[in-house]
Amino acid sequence: MEFWRHRVLTTYQTVPGEPVQKKFTPKFDLPKLTNYRTDPGDEFWQKMPDNRGGVGKSLINHIKLESMARCLDLDLDSVPQLPLVIEDLKNGAKLGCRGEARAGSYSTNADSCYEFGEEITDSIATMLKRNIAAGPFRKEEVPREAKINGMMCRIKPNGACRIILNLSAPLGSSVNDGIDTAEFPAKMSSTSKWLACLNRAGRGCLMTKMDWEIAYKHIHVAREDLPLQWFHWMDRYFCELALIFGAASSPGIYDRCAKVVLEMALKLSRMPRAAVCQYLDDVCAAASPTSKPGVHEFRDAYLKIAETVGVIMSPEDDPEKAFAPRTSGTVLGISYNTVEWTWSIPADKLNRLLRQIDAALSADTLKQADVWSVVGKIIHYAPLLVTGRYNLDYLIKANNFSTHKKAEVPICANTKRQLWFWRTMLLATSGLASIPVLPETVPAWALEFFTDAAGGSLSTPGLGCGGVSVGWWFMLPWSWRINGTTIFEGRRLAQKLSALELVGPLVCLCADPEMVRNKPIRIFVDNAGSVSIWKKGYSSACSLSTTLVKAMATVAAALGCTVALEKISRCSCIGSSLADALSKSAFARFDQLAAGWNLPLEPATVPMAVIRWVENPTPDDALGEKILVDMRKTHLILGYNC
Numbered sequence: 143m144e145f146w147r148h149r150v151l152t153t154y155q156t157v158p159g160e161p162v163q164k165k166f167t168p169k170f171d172l173p174k175l176t177n178y179r180t181d182p183g184d185e186f187w188q189k190m191p192d193n194r195g196g197v198g199k200s201l202i203n204h205i206k207l208e209s210m211a212r213c214l215d216l217d218l219d220s221v222p223q224l225p226l227v228i229e230d231l232k233n234g235a236k237l238g239c240r241g242e243a244r245a246g247s248y249s250t251n252a253d254s255c256y257e258f259g260e261e262i263t264d265s266i267a268t269m270l271k272r273n274i275a276a277g278p279f280r281k282e283e284v285p286r287e288a289k290i291n292g293m294m295c296r297i298k299p300n301g302a303c304r305i306i307l308n309l310s311a312p313l314g315s316s317v318n319d320g321i322d323t324a325e326f327p328a329k330m331s332s333t334s335k336w337l338a339c340l341n342r343a344g345r346g347c348l349m350t351k352m353d354w355e356i357a358y359k360h361i362h363v364a365r366e367d368l369p370l371q372w373f374h375w376m377d378r379y380f381c382e383l384a385l386i387f388g389a390a391s392s393p394g395i396y397d398r399c400a401k402v403v404l405e406m407a408l409k410l411s412r413m414p415r416a417a418v419c420q421y422l423d424d425v426c427a428a429a430s431p432t433s434k435p436g437v438h439e440f441r442d443a444y445l446k447i448a449e450t451v452g453v454i455m456s457p458e459d460d461p462e463k464a465f466a467p468r469t470s471g472t473v474l475g476i477s478y479n480t481v482e483w484t485w486s487i488p489a490d491k492l493n494r495l496l497r498q499i500d501a502a503l504s505a506d507t508l509k510q511a512d513v514w515s516v517v518g519k520i521i522h523y524a525p526l527l528v529t530g531r532y533n534l535d536y537l538i539k540a541n542n543f544s545t546h547k548k549a550e551v552p553i554c555a556n557t558k559r560q561l562w563f564w565r566t567m568l569l570a571t572s573g574l575a576s577i578p579v580l581p582e583t584v585p586a587w588a589l590e591f592f593t594d595a596a597g598g599s600l601s602t603p604g605l606g607c608g609g610v611s612v613g614w615w616f617m618l619p620w621s622w623r624i625n626g627t628t629i630f631e632g633r634r635l636a637q638k639l640s641a642l643e644l645v646g647p648l649v650c651l652c653a654d655p656e657m658v659r660n661k662p663i664r665i666f667v668d669n670a671g672s673v674s675i676w677k678k679g680y681s682s683a684c685s686l687s688t689t690l691v692k693a694m695a696t697v698a699a700a701l702g703c704t705v706a707l708e709k710i711s712r713c714s715c716i717g718s719s720l721a722d723a724l725s726k727s728a729f730a731r732f733d734q735l736a737a738g739w740n741l742p743l744e745p746a747t748v749p750m751a752v753i754r755w756v757e758n759p760t761p762d763d764a765l766g767e768k769i770l771v772d773m774r775k776t777h778l779i780l781g782y783n784c
Contacts, residue, residue, distance in 0.1 A: 143780065146570070153569040157495035166301035169261065170267040178259030181377030191267050194283075196276035197381035198362030202399070204231035207451045211402070214409045214538050221405045223398035234364030235395045243320025244370065249292035249311045251374070258295055261303035266375055269305075269382070270557055274359050277380030284379045288372040289317060291388075297460075299490070307373055307388040317370045317388040321400065322750060326394025329401075331419040334525040335475055336426060339417055340480065340577055343428040347480045348467040350437040352444055354455040357423035358385035358396050362454065370371045377493050397422060403447060411443035418472075421763035426473045428480075437467045461469050461490075474659040475522065478577065486573035495519050503558055513540050527571065528578050531679025532695045533563045535688050538680065556763070584706040588662035591718035592710070593646030595669075596725040598636025607646040608724020609665075610717060612739055615722045616653050616746040618645065621757040630685065635759060640671035640681070644690035644720070647676075647707060651697045652769050653746035655777045662701040666710040666718060676707040685761040696766025697773075700780045718745055749773060 165334055169726070175182055208228055213219065218224065255262050269275035284290075291307040298304055304656050309317040340347065354360065362384050363371060371382040371389075380625040404420050407413070412435050418427045425444065429436040434460045448455050457461040465471045470479040485497075498516040502508055517537045522532040538554040545553045595607035608620035624635045624642070630676075647665045651658060667673060672687070681687040698705045713719045716735055723732040751768040774782040 149574070150566060154566065156496075156569055158493045158500065164299060164301045165557070166261055166264075168264045169268070170264055170271075170419060172263060172267065174260055175263075178263065178376060187378065190278060191270040192278070193270040193273060193276050194279060196270070196273050196383060198234055198365070198368070199273070200231040200234075200362045200384075201360045201454060202231050202452045204228050206486075206751050207231065207402070210406060210447065210450060214406055216405060216409060220409075221402050224402055227399045227402050229782075230361055230395060230399065234362050234367070235391075236364045237317070237370060237389055237395075238325050238369045238391045238516045239320035239367065239370055240316050240441050241320050243315055243317055244287075244289075245315065246287050246289055246369075247296050247312055247315060248290045249308060251293040252295070255293050255295050258297060261297065261301070262293070262295055262305065262375065263354055265305050266380060267677065270380075273358070274356070274384050275380050275382050278375075278378035280377075281379065281381070284372065285369050286609045288369045288379075290372050290374055290379070291317070293375070294372050294388075304387065305373075307371065307382065309386070309388045309390070311369075314577075321390045323390050323394070326391040327395040328397035328422070329425075330397075331421040331474070332525075333474060333476065333522055334580070336419050336428075337525055337578060338477065338580060339419055339428045340428075340582075341579055342416060343430055343433075343480075345480060345483050346469060347428050348437045348469060349465075349471050349473065349478065349480065350441045350467045351464050351471060351473055352425045352441065352448075353464045354400070354423035355456045358387065358392055358399075361385050361395060361399060361442065367546070371430075372570045391424065392506075394741055395783065400425075400631075403444075403451070403453060406447050407440060407444040409446065411440040413443075413519060414439040421474055441467060463481075476526070481575075483577050483578050484573065484575065487523065487568060492568065492572060495523075496565060496569070499561050502553055502561055503565075505553055506542075507550040508553055510544045510549040510551050511548065513543070513551045514547070515589050516561075517541040523564075523568060526575070526578060527567055529695055529699060530564075533560045533679075533694045535680035535682075535685075536560050538682060545588065571582045584662035584664050584704055588664040588704075588706070588719070589658065590719040591647070591650040591665045592662065592715075592768070593643070593650060593665060593667055594712070594721035594725040595642040595646055596620075597639055597642065598634070599624050600627075601728075604727030606725060606727070607649070608721050609646045609650050610720040610724065610739065610741070611657075612652070613656060613741065614654060614746060615648055615724065615741050616748060617727070618649060618748055618753070618756060619727070621641055624756065630686070630759070638684060638686060640669055640675060640685055641686040641690060641759070643667050643669040643672040644675070644687055644694070645752070647672075647705075648690055648694050648697070648769075649752060651694060651701065652749050652752065652773060655773055655779070656703055662706075663698075664706050664708060666708050668710055668712040668718065670709050673707045673709045676705075686759050689755075689760075689762050689765055692763060693766035693769060697769055700770050700782065702780070 173186055206661050211224060270277060291309055292311055294306045294308050296304045297308060368381055371386055373380055385396055391734060400420060404425060408415055418431050424590050427437045427440050445455060458464045458466055464471055469481050472488060475491055477488055520537060524534060537560050540551050540557050591609055591611045593607065593609035596605040599605055604619060606617060608617045628635045647667065650665055675681045675687045676691050679691060709716050720732060720735050749769050749772040751772045755765055770782050773779050
């Protein structure tokens with residue numbers, strides 16, 4: 143406790159430094175211009191690679207891919223995407239753009255492109271040289287139906303530039319407006335899934351990471367969709383021939399191809415699927431050093447398939463991109479050490495996030511695009527902190543404020559409080575905290591509770607919530623507000639069953655602190671919504687449920703408990719039947735069922751803070767602290783009896 147208190151205080155006022163950008167080294171010897179908005183003249187363009195006759199061709203050989211799939215005896219049940227992938231590679235991927243969105247249009251480039259004019263020009267030259275784009279063309283050579291898309295750019299850590307076409311403009315008639323993304327699903331991995339892989343593999347496990355170089359460019363686009371992929375630079379026009387960054391369908395088209403290659407590697411290596419994560423072009427695996435097959439076999443199989451079918455893999459000289467089996471490395475932007483069993487956020491990434499958070503903390507409003515950026519990063523890192531999921535709800539509300547990136551989002555005090563939580567905790571824990579165990583994981587010998595709650599009613603007396611464990615029980619009747627007609631967030635309190643069902647688990651944690659202190663707890667409830675809200679840490683639809691799960695997390699942390707909520711069918715066992723009887727004040731049935739449970743005559747004492755909340759349910763982020771203040775009067779509570 144004292145160590146972490148000191149750690150938090152020492153990082154409290156840390157100010158992020160300016161980001162360090164590597165010096166840009168051009169690949170082509172092109173003249174550096176002072177103005178990239180005007181025509182540099184024919185002499186300049188003569189030095190630019192010429193690919194006006196370029197024809198799109200996928201880097202992956204569809205014949206070899208199909209042949210290898212047959213050799214591995216893969217069927218459509220295991221790889222249902224295979225026919226689509228073969229068609230994409232053979233004849234070009236269709237972007238799925240329909241209707242008026244296909245009509246020709248002209249959009250301007252972002253101002254930032256001209257700020258990095260040298261980098262943009264060098265990237266275009268690279269694309270022409272690698273037959274990823276065709277050009278340069280004069281205006282009269284451009285098809286009349288072409289959509290001239292505006293360029294945006296993103297500077298990579300090595301100083302080079304990634305070109306992104308803005309296929310979301312013009313608004314209402316853009317390429318992306320004509321694409322139904324439901325037709326192009328992309329199943330992503332996440333930090334949570336990778337943490338699950340590490341926990342399965344165990345301390346000291348080996349990790350490996352592989353990366354597709356120029357990932358989207360492995361798949362060319364169908365000829366009929368090429369008019370949708372034009373852009374302009376200075377006085378010339380270009381057409382991208384492969385999948386592009388910025389098209390709504392590109393992730394799904396690429397992902398189904400990457401999934402086929404992954405399935406082939408799993409089949410060839412016999413690696414368990416649960417040991418591998420794929421996030422678009424990143425493929426990561428973790429396994430014990432003694433596992434057979436292990437990460438060595440999986441890596442060898444994947445690289446063999448890639449070489450055979452034509453996938454270009456990133457070299458392993460940059461561990462940020464790819465690395466051979468080892469016990470430390472960076473996966474999905476987070477560094478892990480499986481011997482020390484710690485995680486850390488690379489300094490440059492953490493520094494950029496801190497600068498974004500500081501900008502939000504000093505602002506009253508923030509553009510929606512900036513909110514999307516900072517909240518997206520926080521959501522990515524959230525699983526690293528056990529209590530992180532309970533500090534997301536206001537950030538999620540800000541993230542969903544508008545669908546327009548230029549909308550001004552109010553940054554309220556609660557949003558700033560959660561931003562400050564992430565700023566402080568990520569700084570304090572990076573490099574020191576243990577790789578977390580999934581929060582819903584508790585051992586088989588965990589202390590078990592059964593709880594149930596009845597909906598409120600004015601016609602049936604005695605309704606409330608109840609819970610039971612061996613040698614322990616409680617019953618808490620509903621207040622007149624819950625039983626009555628009080629409306630909250632569009633519904634009667636009596637009908638907010640997900641929230642009502644969460645009252646019972648909260649009471650199980652706080653009504654008898656010594657019974658649960660430092661123990662793993664499993665609580666069975668018969669409401670799937672309540673279980674889902676607990677696992678997520680908040681509810682976007684019910685702020686009362688968010689209040690209750692936050693309070694549960696606060697009490698559990700103070701008592702050192704690990705808590706798992708699990709769904710159980712109503713009255714499916716003695717424990718759930720006892721809880722059901724208590725929720726309806728059916729004490730005669732309760733007495734009949736209670737034999738062998740060694741239950742006392744008197745119920746457990748519910749803290750007054752819980753009773754007061756039930757009397758008048760309202761959103762209250764401090765409910766957990768109020769409960770702990772009550773509890774400290776009779777029990778030692780971490781952080782409250784100092």
